[in-house]
Amino acid sequence: MMALSWLLPRALPGLARPGCGRALRRAASASASAPAAPDFNSFVIRTNTCGELRSAHVGQEVTLYGWIQYQRQGLFMILRDFQGLIQVIIPQDEAHSHVKNLLSNAPVESVVRVTGIVTPRPPGQENPKMPTGDIEVKAETAEILNPCKKLPFEVKDFIKKSEALRMQYRYLDLRSFQLQYNLRLRSRVVMKMREYLCNLHGFVDIETPTLFKRTPGGAKEFLVPSREAGKFYSLPQSPQQFKQLLMVGGLDRYFQVARCYRDEGSRPDRQPEFTQIDIEMSFVDQAGIQRLVEGLLQYSWPEERGSISTPFPSMTYEEALADYGTDKPDTRFGMKIVDIGDFLQRSDIQFIQNALSYPHGTVKAICIPQGVEIVEIICRPDGSLKSLLTRFLGEEQQSELVQALNMQVDDVALLAAGEQKQVCSALGSLRLETADLLEAAGLVLRDPAAFRFLWVVDFPLFLPKEENPTELESAHHPFTAPHPSDTSLLYSDPTKVRSQHYDLVLNGNEVGGGSIRIHSAEQQRFVLEKVLKEDSEVLSHLLEALELGAPPHGGIALGLDRLISLIVGAPSIRDVIAFPKSFRGRDLMGNAPNYVTSEELEPYHIQVSWPLEEKEAKKN
Amino acid sequence: MMALSWLLPRALPGLARPGCGRALRRAASASASAPAAPDFNSFVIRTNTCGELRSAHVGQEVTLYGWIQYQRQGLFMILRDFQGLIQVIIPQDEAHSHVKNLLSNAPVESVVRVTGIVTPRPPGQENPKMPTGDIEVKAETAEILNPCKKLPFEVKDFIKKSEALRMQYRYLDLRSFQLQYNLRLRSRVVMKMREYLCNLHGFVDIETPTLFKRTPGGAKEFLVPSREAGKFYSLPQSPQQFKQLLMVGGLDRYFQVARCYRDEGSRPDRQPEFTQIDIEMSFVDQAGIQRLVEGLLQYSWPEERGSISTPFPSMTYEEALADYGTDKPDTRFGMKIVDIGDFLQRSDIQFIQNALSYPHGTVKAICIPQGVEIVEIICRPDGSLKSLLTRFLGEEQQSELVQALNMQVDDVALLAAGEQKQVCSALGSLRLETADLLEAAGLVLRDPAAFRFLWVVDFPLFLPKEENPTELESAHHPFTAPHPSDTSLLYSDPTKVRSQHYDLVLNGNEVGGGSIRIHSAEQQRFVLEKVLKEDSEVLSHLLEALELGAPPHGGIALGLDRLISLIVGAPSIRDVIAFPKSFRGRDLMGNAPNYVTSEELEPYHIQVSWPLEEKEAKKN
Structure with a gap:
């Protein structure tokens, strides 16, 4: 009977459905700095x-x-x-x-x-x-x-x-109260962000080019053929270079709601074009950017989602890995990783002894509260453990383990022994997976109305390359400044240098990242040429700019699509984008990308290299 | 001594140089709805x-x-x-x-x-x-x-x-007070526009995709190769289809500060990427959009540029062509085109008789005040004309001509006879060129502080194709609705149909254009298939959308770069863009576009077709 009831997604929690416009107006009129209702x-x-x-x-x-x-x-x-x-x-x-x-x-x-x-x-x-x-x-x-x-x-x-059918008729889906609410909330939040940045703090909204050239290592950048044979523009993944050059140009405080592009082929819940709140400031330090972003989010936070308190807690990269096995911890629930190497060292279990004997060897565990709901290895009512391990553990050790993990009746402990990073990473994944399982089994672990922001700081500046661990690559990008305490290490032991990079995490999702940038041409050249062994020629314009009066500067970029989807509780960023692409990068409504004639390619001096199968198929 | 004095362009009139920041703050704090100074x-x-x-x-x-x-x-x-x-x-x-x-x-x-x-x-x-x-x-x-x-x-x-050197070191140029002022004014104006649209009138700021597919006749659209062999995205020239689909989706009032793309090769003072204030509304008519835009500009107009009064005057396309010889008249000065066919009909001048005997034949003139400053054919102190024509004109006719053109001593009249449109167009161009010459000679014709907005309306819906005048093409785009009075003509004589398109002109520059759109699938199909003889298949998604509950709707797009450059009095839109491209579409700072390796092209299944000369040059 309610013909369009299907247009109202049921899975998204906690959202007023009818009358969302009213809520919008209430919110707008209630907020101190907002003008009267539109x-x-x-x-x-x-x-x-x-x-x-x-x-x-x-x-x-x-x-x-x-x-x-x-x-x-x-x-x-x-x-x-x-x-x-x-x-x-x-x-x-x-x-x-x-x-x-x-x-x-x-x-x-x-x-x-x-x-x-x-x-x-x-x-x-x-x-x-x-x-x-x-x-x-x-x-x-x-x-x-x-x-x-x-x-x-x-x-x-x-x-x-079919999701595909919904995408094909996106304009029908857009009539749903849910999508209307999501898009209007997005518009409202961004407007408040602009008010905060422009009107309250003197930021200048500046548009930067999206037709640029390939950056080093820009394999994920879309190419745009130009009318000059063999020459291509590139759609940049972020305005990184431009925002730094704006600081060199004395613009002092820049922001942009910037369209960015990333060609990653097929990846779930990624979009080939996405939007970031892009910010850069001169004469600022890490704490300055963090306070700015906290104020920004607090100011623009939609009233109906409660309020958020600042400052956000902060955690080092090392702590995050050790306690949560990830650099984007979901701090809405416990189940932290606990080091139990100390007393298991005294056990006779061979594989644990082995693990501990290696460099960075460790034994860690997480305790799953009420884990009995999802797995069968449990802590019995009498305090003893139901586990093969108990064979090798004395009573004292068992009780130490129970204490160390603060285990209650029906809790389950998961232990892992091996190389520190692998152990933490495995337990970190298990922590999230068991949380999902517990919630599927009806236990409430994470408050769906909770928004837990967290700064993760002190990342390493460089990481060993996966394909060749004796070489280094930037953990984030080559413009990130070293931690002030580690500057001298840059020249002696770059692997040990921490960076002035900071990530903003919300409920276990990375929603932003930024850094204080290198403003010394000499240091930038050293990083590019000596540490990363890159050809600095492609960045000569940036290096030259650093020589000609570049102020110290830093910034951040917030992933707007992800942030808004978390605020409205949408399962996918597609739910907060008016016309999203499918996970294969296709527009199912307009049918993009599509074939073009070879005449249309001529002005761009390119032709298609058909894969063999397709050539054959076309012949038949 | 003043080391950076070169960074201060001297050609731009009427702009406060030092202390522009102060002006900014004054303006921000003085405006009624703006919050305290940032x-x-x-x-x-x-x-x-x-x-x-x-x-x-x-x-x-x-x-x-x-x-x-x-x-x-x-x-x-x-x-x-x-x-x-x-x-x-x-x-x-x-x-x-x-x-x-x-x-x-x-x-x-x-x-x-x-x-x-x-x-x-x-x-x-x-x-x-x-x-x-x-x-x-x-x-x-x-x-x-x-x-x-x-x-x-x-x-x-x-x-x-060298302009090229300035472009290469753009970040140095950006330190000039002039560019700082231009970019900050741009940011401020756009922010006020957003306040007007979002906060005062309930518009929703919605981002639309820039990776789409070719639209029919989209020869100026950049292509973006995808990872599917032979398939390309296209960077659209405007969000036209998406904004209409948002109305079908019930969004009611949409706006976006939209990045648009147009590949026109080399053209002076055009940019391959540019920005428009893109607006669409449901249930609105032409007058509604016009009042909206007038309010928008009045609200966001920078205080230090005076105020603008509304409503803006309006002129039909026919009037504009007849009086000014162009569809974007500069109404800051007179020198209108005057029809003198009536009394010259009585003359014996053969070529005039010839011209008048053809269909649409006409004789028209403009009077150049103080034209003696720039040309030698003049009105003498005794009221007689110095011209070869006087040989053929009686005294009475000469005096009639002087009266019709309201000629004063030392004025010059330029006459043209021939086909109406060509005559008007030629005199329209001469009007502007002589105005430039008069001003170069020291006469003040156009107040540099004047901002004369003008609506031009009642454009023809279709025009004969240049290459084949028996076929028709859209004067603007195929989604423009016919004038309500002319709807029936659409089926009988489409060449006579006026459209509901409107242009916004400022001081002789087109700064905006829009229309009420076709919302009937039947009418849209008729226009595409029967009038324009186009394959409607590529627009099937839009036609289908019109069948599934499309509201009547219309909108407009304002060219932001041009508008801001006129407001600040900059000679080029490059002066209001942080990182503009050269007139050949190049970024001289970062050196884009640039060559890429054939390995980088592989994932996109394309290869370069080198022009022969280049192939040869590469060989040697």
Whole structure:
């Protein structure tokens, strides 16, 4: 009956559905610095939006525009716009037969204008679940502005059926309250961020080019052929170079809601184009950027999601790895990794002794509260352990283990022995997987309304290359400055240098990252040439800029798509992007990318190298 | 002496140079809805900006960061930041010899920190031309944060020398007060536009994809190879399809500061990527969009440029062509085109008779006030004309001509006879060229402080194709709706149909264009298939969307780069873009586009087709 109910995703928790527009306006008017609620009815003929009507409007003649949500036997219909639903009474008298005829026969999702009088609903017929449920509109005149043809799929089966179909008809999906809410919240949050940066703190919104050239190691950059044979632009992964050059240019405080590009082929929940809140400041240190970002998020945080407190806690990269086995810990729950090497050293278990004898060898464990729900290795009511390991552990050691892990009845301990990093990483993954399993089994581990921000700091500046561990690569990018305490190590033992890079983590997701940059041309050249063994020629313009009056500077980039999806509790960043691409990078609505003729390629001096199979297929 | 004086372009009229930051803050605090002036000193150690210091700060210890503008004999130096200049007194006593040593030896454009006390300048040494000219800072401590190497060109010759060099060292050019002012004004205007759209009128800021597919006739769209062999994305020239689909999706009011792309090869003062303020509304008519845009510009107009009055005047396309010979009339001055066919019909001049005998034949003229300054064909003091034509004109006709054109002594009349459109177009061009010549000769024709907005409306919906005039093409784009009065003509005589397209013109420059769109799938299909003879298949997703509940809608796009360049009086849009490309589409700083290896092309299944000469050159 509710024809568009399928457009309302059910999986997303905690979101007001109908009347989200109202919430929007409430939020806007309540916030201290926000101006009065926006006027949605300026410049058009409508007097009101459907969703804003209330008892206060009783007696008024209103002109509404909207979509027919459903219609019942020529008696009434529900009209919908972006602010909500309103019940419209279809007149039954002879004088209005034309109106009755129009509205009774218009298909669901047709676009109509209705003019009528707001009246109270008859006593007992109020609908408290509907923000407009106390009233209805008695139609006087109506007009079908655009009739809707047959909708492209069986309505009620839709969600089950196919994500691809939803993507193909994205404009229908966009009519759902959920997507309307997500996109409007995104717009509102970004607007508040701009107010904070521009109006409160003097940042300048500057657009930087997206047609640039390949950066060293820019294998994930899309190429754009130019009309000069053999020459290509590249769509950069971030405005990194430009924002630094803006600081050299004396712009002092820059920000941009920047479109960025990354060609990673097929990866789930990544988009080939994405958006970051890109920030750079001169004469700032790490703490300055952190306080700025905390203030930014606090200021722009949507009221209906509670408030966030600042400063955010901070953790070093080493601590994060040791305690959580990851550099983006989800600190909404415990289950920290515990080192049990000390007393297991005294056990006779051979493989543990082996593990501990190696460099960086370790034995660690996590305790799964109520782990009995998901695995069978448990702590018994009498405090003894049900485990093969107990054979090798004395009673004392067992009790030490129980104490070290603070195990309760029915808890499960997972132990891992081996090389420190591998052990932590494995236990970190197990920690998240068991949390998922526990929650699937009905235990509440992570408060879905909690937003736990965390700074992770003191990353290593360089990491051994995976393919050749004797060579180094930048842990983040080559412009990151070394930690002030480690500057001299840069020249003696670069592997030991910590960086001034910082990541912002929210509920176990990286939502931002930045650093203080190198502003000395000499140091930058040393890093590029001596440590990374790269050809610094491609970055000659940046090196030269550092020689010509570059101020100390630093910045950060926040991943807007991920941040907003976490705020609204959406499972995918696709739910906060108006026209997302599929995980294979395709636009299923417009069918992009697509074939072009070889004539169209000519001005760009390129031709397609067809893979052999395709060549064959084309022949046949 | 003023080392960076070359960074201050001299050609741009009417702009405050030093102290622009101050103007910014004044403007921000004066505007009714703007919050208090931004805090430029949050999150950093500096206590003040250089440019903000005044007598009120006397006695305070301040910490400043900036660039050395110049330094004189170890006695004083001028420190510069984005807000202006401050004089720093270098201490001469023994206890401060270290400070003296540092500051005396630091090269111009080095970055320094200075801490010191604000003191009044000695009586008689105030500099009224400098906003900070009543005071100076007595340095207590100082630090060279980054010394500047030798600047890459002889300073004083710079502007004369080479635009290319300025582009290559754009970050140096960005330090000029002029570019700082332009970019900050741009940021400020856009922020006000956002406030108007989002906060006052309920528009939603929505990002649309830039990786899409070719639109029909999209020959100017850059291609982006994908990892699927033979398939390409395209960088769209505007979010046209997406903004319409957002209306179909019920978003009601959309805007975006949208990056757009157009590959036109080499064209002066065009950029391959540019920015438009992109707007779309549902349930709106032409007047609604016009009032919206007038309000938008009035609200965001920078205070220091005066105010603009609304509504803007409006002119039909036909009137514009007839009176000004162009569809973007500069209405800051007269010299309108006058039809003199009526009385010249009575003359014996053969070529005029010829011209008038053809269909659309006409004789028109413009009168150049004080034209004697630039051409020699004149109206004599005795009221007679100095022209070969006078041979063929009786005295009465001469006097009629003088009257019709309202000619004064020393005015010049230019006559043209022939086909109406060609005549108007030629006289329209002459009107602008003679205006330039008159101004070059010292006459004031156009007030440089005047901003004359104008709507041009009632464009034809279709135009004959240049290469084959029996076929029609869209005057703007195929989604433009026909004028309501002309709808039936669409099916009988499409050449006569006027459209609901409107252009916004400022001082003779097109700064915006938009239309009410077709929302009927049937009408859209008819236009595409029957009138334009295009394959509607590539637009099937849009046609389908129009069938599934598309509201009536319309919108506009404002060219931000051009608009801002007109507001600041810059000769080129390059002056309001942080990192512009050269007129050949090159980034001269980073050297883009550039060659890539064939390995880098492999994942995209393309190869370069070298033109023969280049192949040969590579061989040798």
